[in-house]
Amino acid sequence: MTDLMGIIKGRRSIRRYQDKEVPDELLNQVLEAIQWAPSWANTQCWEMIVVKDPGNKEKLKETLPTMNPAGKAVVQAPIVLVLCAKVKSSGYYKDKVTTKFGDWFMFDLGIATQTICLAAHDVGLGTVIVGLFDHDKAKEALRVPEGYELVTLIPLGYAAKGSAAPKRREISEFTHHERF
Ligand SMILES: Cc1cc2nc3c(=O)[nH]c(=O)nc-3n(C[C@H](O)[C@H](O)[C@H](O)COP(=O)(O)O)c2cc1C
Numbered sequence: 635m636t637d638l639m640g641i642i643k644g645r646r647s648i649r650r651y652q653d654k655e656v657p658d659e660l661l662n663q664v665l666e667a668i669q670w671a672p673s674w675a676n677t678q679c680w681e682m683i684v685v686k687d688p689g690n691k692e693k694l695k696e697t698l699p700t701m702n703p704a705g706k707a708v709v710q711a712p713i714v715l716v717l718c719a720k721v722k723s724s725g726y727y728k729d730k731v732t733t734k735f736g737d738w739f740m741f742d743l744g745i746a747t748q749t750i751c752l753a754a755h756d757v758g759l760g761t762v763i764v765g766l767f768d769h770d771k772a773k774e775a776l777r778v779p780e781g782y783e784l785v786t787l788i789p790l791g792y793a794a795k796g797s798a799a800p801k802r803r804e805i806s807e808f809t810h811h812e813r814f
Contacts, residue, residue: 649707656713697768715790761790
């Protein structure tokens with residue numbers, strides 16, 4: 635049995651990568667993990683672009699502000715997974731939103747993203763979720779069609795350097811009993 639808590643607690647955001655290829659077999663295992671992520675009414679609204687070309691990675695890096703500490707990771711990692719979503723499907727029924735939260739694609743992609751990061755960590759690969767960048771510029775660079783949004787960049791590869799876990803809130807700080 636896998637040590638699930640060990641994987642959950644041991645995953646860290648990796649911002650420095652070794653110059654070492656990721657075997658296709660491991661990449662496929664990570665992609666297979668997304669396939670099994672839960673989603674609204676099993677909508678599976680995700681689309682994944684696997685970026686390996688240095689020129690494309692450079693274009694993506696240019697969409698990050700200089701203050702984003704993940705800039706180097708986007709060009710250094712051998713692979714950048716670019717997670718996109720089909721809009722107006724998750725949370726919809728007969729073309730109408732069903733809840734006050736509207737489109738649930740961000741929620742479904744959040745679950746898919748964590749699934750990717752945990753599966754990657756399980757096979758010895760590092761990741762970092764990148765959310766701070768110019769999404770429209772990245773969308774244009776990778777020719778994401780209308781009706782889809784490009785949401786996160788996830789550099790994937792072998793960690794060059796680990797990092798300490800940032801401090802977490804205590805369970806008692808965020809857990810409420812019976813009422814908020
Ligand atoms: C939605 C989301 C967006 C993020 N965007 C960035 C980012 O743009 N740049 C970056 O360096 N880290 C980014 N992170 C990583 C967080 O900073 C990191 O998960 C957090 O500090 C906790 O550290 P840990 O992942 O090592 O546990 C993002 C994380 C999430 C969940």
